[in-house]
Amino acid sequence: MRVAFVTPRYGRQVVGGAESAARQLAEHLVASTGWHVEVFTSTALDHITWRGELEPGDEELGGVLVHRFASEAERGRAFYELDGRLRRAPTLASQEDAERWVDLNGPSTPELVDALCTSSADVAIFYPYLYYPTVRAIGQVPMPAVLHPAAHDEPALYLPVFADTFARADALVFQTVAERQLVQRHFPVASRPQILLGLGTERPPAFRRKGGKLLGLGDRPYVVSVGRVDEHKGSKMLAAYFTEYKARRPGPLALALVGPVAYRPPDHPDLVCTGMVSDEDKVDVMRDALALVSPSALEAFSLVVTEAWSLELPVVVNARCAATREHCERSGGGLWFGSYLEFEAVLDRLVADAELRRHLGRQGRRYVERHYRWPVLIERYARFLEEVVRRGKIPLGPAGAAGGPGQGGSRVRWSAWLRPPTASC
Amino acid sequence: MSPHGSGEPPAPARGEPAPVGEEPRVLDDYLRQVMAEIDDEVQRHRGEIPVQLERELDEMFLEHAPVAVRGGDLKDALGMVDRAAFVDPVVPVSSQRPAGAAVKKTLRALSLWYMGWVTHQVSTLGLAVSRALHAVDAQLGELRDRVPPPASTRVVDEGSSASWWVPRAVDALEDARGRVLHAACGDGWLVDLLTAEGVDAYGVDPRPGKVDDAELRGADLRREDPLVHLQAVRSSSLGGVVVSGIVEAMEPARRDQLVQSLLDRVGGRGVLVVHSVSPAAWAAEDAPPEADLAAGRPLRPRTWAHLLATWTVETVEGPGGEDYLVVARR
Numbered sequence: 118m119r120v121a122f123v124t125p126r127y128g129r130q131v132v133g134g135a136e137s138a139a140r141q142l143a144e145h146l147v148a149s150t151g152w153h154v155e156v157f158t159s160t161a162l163d164h165i166t167w168r169g170e171l172e173p174g175d176e177e178l179g180g181v182l183v184h185r186f187a188s189e190a191e192r193g194r195a196f197y198e199l200d201g202r203l204r205r206a207p208t209l210a211s212q213e214d215a216e217r218w219v220d221l222n223g224p225s226t227p228e229l230v231d232a233l234c235t236s237s238a239d240v241a242i243f244y245p246y247l248y249y250p251t252v253r254a255i256g257q258v259p260m261p262a263v264l265h266p267a268a269h270d271e272p273a274l275y276l277p278v279f280a281d282t283f284a285r286a287d288a289l290v291f292q293t294v295a296e297r298q299l300v301q302r303h304f305p306v307a308s309r310p311q312i313l314l315g316l317g318t319e320r321p322p323a324f325r326r327k328g329g330k331l332l333g334l335g336d337r338p339y340v341v342s343v344g345r346v347d348e349h350k351g352s353k354m355l356a357a358y359f360t361e362y363k364a365r366r367p368g369p370l371a372l373a374l375v376g377p378v379a380y381r382p383p384d385h386p387d388l389v390c391t392g393m394v395s396d397e398d399k400v401d402v403m404r405d406a407l408a409l410v411s412p413s414a415l416e417a418f419s420l421v422v423t424e425a426w427s428l429e430l431p432v433v434v435n436a437r438c439a440a441t442r443e444h445c446e447r448s449g450g451g452l453w454f455g456s457y458l459e460f461e462a463v464l465d466r467l468v469a470d471a472e473l474r475r476h477l478g479r480q481g482r483r484y485v486e487r488h489y490r491w492p493v494l495i496e497r498y499a500r501f502l503e504e505v506v507r508r509g510k511i512p513l514g515p516a517g518a519a520g521g522p523g524q525g526g527s528r529v530r531w532s533a534w535l536r537p538p539t540a541s542c
Numbered sequence: 543m544s545p546h547g548s549g550e551p552p553a554p555a556r557g558e559p560a561p562v563g564e565e566p567r568v569l570d571d572y573l574r575q576v577m578a579e580i581d582d583e584v585q586r587h588r589g590e591i592p593v594q595l596e597r598e599l600d601e602m603f604l605e606h607a608p609v610a611v612r613g614g615d616l617k618d619a620l621g622m623v624d625r626a627a628f629v630d631p632v633v634p635v636s637s638q639r640p641a642g643a644a645v646k647k648t649l650r651a652l653s654l655w656y657m658g659w660v661t662h663q664v665s666t667l668g669l670a671v672s673r674a675l676h677a678v679d680a681q682l683g684e685l686r687d688r689v690p691p692p693a694s695t696r697v698v699d700e701g702s703s704a705s706w707w708v709p710r711a712v713d714a715l716e717d718a719r720g721r722v723l724h725a726a727c728g729d730g731w732l733v734d735l736l737t738a739e740g741v742d743a744y745g746v747d748p749r750p751g752k753v754d755d756a757e758l759r760g761a762d763l764r765r766e767d768p769l770v771h772l773q774a775v776r777s778s779s780l781g782g783v784v785v786s787g788i789v790e791a792m793e794p795a796r797r798d799q800l801v802q803s804l805l806d807r808v809g810g811r812g813v814l815v816v817h818s819v820s821p822a823a824w825a826a827e828d829a830p831p832e833a834d835l836a837a838g839r840p841l842r843p844r845t846w847a848h849l850l851a852t853w854t855v856e857t858v859e860g861p862g863g864e865d866y867l868v869v870a871r872r
């Protein structure tokens with residue numbers, strides 16, 4: 118089987134986001150199946166400018182053959198002007214403006230589209246929906262097209278140009294039920310073959326050092342929030358909530374914010390902001406925490422939550438975040454808050470109830486083992502891709518049927534909410 | 543507090559893989575109980591925090607939360623409009639520079655007549671918009687009180703591969719051109735049968751947990767209400783649909799919606815298969831009380847023929863007249 122991924126950026130330097138997920142899928146596919154996997158991408162690393170920082174041409178990375186194409190233009194002022202205008206009322210944008218938005222959004226790589234269309238891949242996998250390579254290539258490729266939309270409820274999703282992008286997908290891969298519902302609210306793609314896949318989670322490395330020691334907290338209990346410390350990620354809200362919590366609940370409990378700092382919260386004796394740490398330190402800090410708090414309302418999947426559950430760490434999530442709340446409801450591994458008072462009550466309960474923490478952690482871990490361990494996930498994905506290839510390209514409007522009546526035997530079973538039939542009925 | 547009492551199996555030691563068992567079919571009962579207790583706790587503590595501080599903290603929560611997502615409602619949006627409706631012309635004058643505050647204060651005094659005139663009009667507009675939205679909210683609330691929410695689709699008859707009608711359904715669909723949908727699919731037993739015959743089949747089922755295992759095995763099954771699902775299907779894009787176990791108890795308006803969706807979504811030369819309990823079985827003495835209490839009643843086979851008048855319809859009665867099958871070809 119020959120698989121081609123199409124993604125605007127690709128490389129170890131690209132951390133987080135849809136492109137990083139695409140790389141992990143590609144590398145795990147090669148490792149697990151031995152398939153020939155190649156990637157069609159741009160020479161850019163920075164998604165703000167698409168500046169060509171890598172050399173055009175081919176290279177091998179993690180067993181994957183990467184074809185890089187330079188963007189014809191960097192993303193500049195013209196894009197932001199148009200985007201600013203269209204995002205106010207994206208559903209009212211003209212097709213012409215929306216097409217121009219795609220071209221300006223970039224990375225503008227017509228050579229990539231040509232190369233993909235002439236490649237010998239059995240299936241083309243587009244990741245995510247938003248950029249030029251996906252929009253311009255998905256309707257042209259001769260092989261079946263699989264779309265990982267990685268869609269958020271964002272203005273661009275409402276632009277008229279994307280209706281065709283989704284319609285051209287022969288199959289769809291979603292990270293969460295919430296993403297599927299969002300996409301199906303906008304585009305009539307429900308009958309297309311689909312899979313709910315999510316992201317793979319590695320088993321945690323072995324214990325090295327005490328988390329409290331790494332944080333300088335000694336034996337104090339603490340909760341942890343992992344990821345970019347950023348106002349948009351809810352870090353400011355979390356810091357303010359925790360500060361108020363400590364004002365009302367004096368005691369040893371601390372909060373550790375672990376990750377690169379875009380927003381620095383005010384100094385507070387119970388609040389530790391570590392900045393970037395190694396993966397090993399991150400795991401050690403998480404392992405010894407009472408709970409992980411994910412304050413962001415805008416997560417598409419949240420690998421941090423599944424990583425926490427790998428460690429049997431209970432999680433607390435933002436009630437407005439469809440993805441993380443869905444994880445909690447499906448797994449039974451976490452609680453959620455939608456106001457300060459809820460945050461306070463949730464934290465009170467978790468701090469006081471060790472049995473609850475253990476229960477949530479175990480439920481979360483069971484959920485991760487069942488859905489998001491790489492071998493499980495890759496096996497499902499590989500089977501799905503084989504089906505897509507077997508099915509071939511799906512025409513937009515099928516028709517036809519035949520067949521005749523048969524015959525058979527048993528009685529109706531009123532089994533779902535009506536009683537099963539008795540001998541007398 | 544123990545979630546399972548004394549019957550709970552021993553937990554794996556930390557660091558060992560947890561057994562890969564079935565995840566909760568619906569929201570974990572224990573979790574539901576904990577969240578209910580947390581809600582009670584929130585109610586007990588309401589009023590302890592100064593109103594202004596609580597409002598600021600809640601605004602901080604809403605600042606980066608998409609209004610449209612779960613939990614976001616018109617009340618939240620209205621709260622944001624109300625908070626933003628008043629434009630204050632009295633700008634702050636504090637400054638880090640020695641004379642800054644005095645200069646700002648002077649400028650404010652000089653321009654206040656002008657700024658006040660402009661901001662008054664903007665605030666008036668904001669308040670008018672807010673009032674209109676509150677009126678809409680109130681009317682929506684009244685409507686919600688008067689009109690009961692539509693019930694989700696209920697599955698009456700599970701069906702199984704041993705059912706008398708299944709070979710006929712499979713036979714009718716084996717040459718379908720396009721994907722075939724089974725609603726409600728349960729654990730995918732009919733999808734499996736159709737797939738084995740070379741049909742490109744998939745299924746939806748509204749019940750929690752029904753499709754989970756099969757979905758993990760790789761079957762294209764989804765937990766979705768069939769009506770909601772059909773709304774997101776392109777016109778004429780299905781080669782066939784099997785509807786079993788859901789039309790009997792459906793409210794008439796929802797059944798009409800289902801029929802209209804089916805007529806639109808099944809393509810040219812497509813096949814529609816409907817399996818239903820018969821009205822006689824529904825009205826029988828030994829039918830369970832739920833049959834009386836349901837919002838809808840099963841249709842007679844001839845009524846399906848009437849609804850699908852432009853199609854070629856064949857109806858077959860099951861053994862004992864308890865159920866029937868409709869096979870309609872476009």
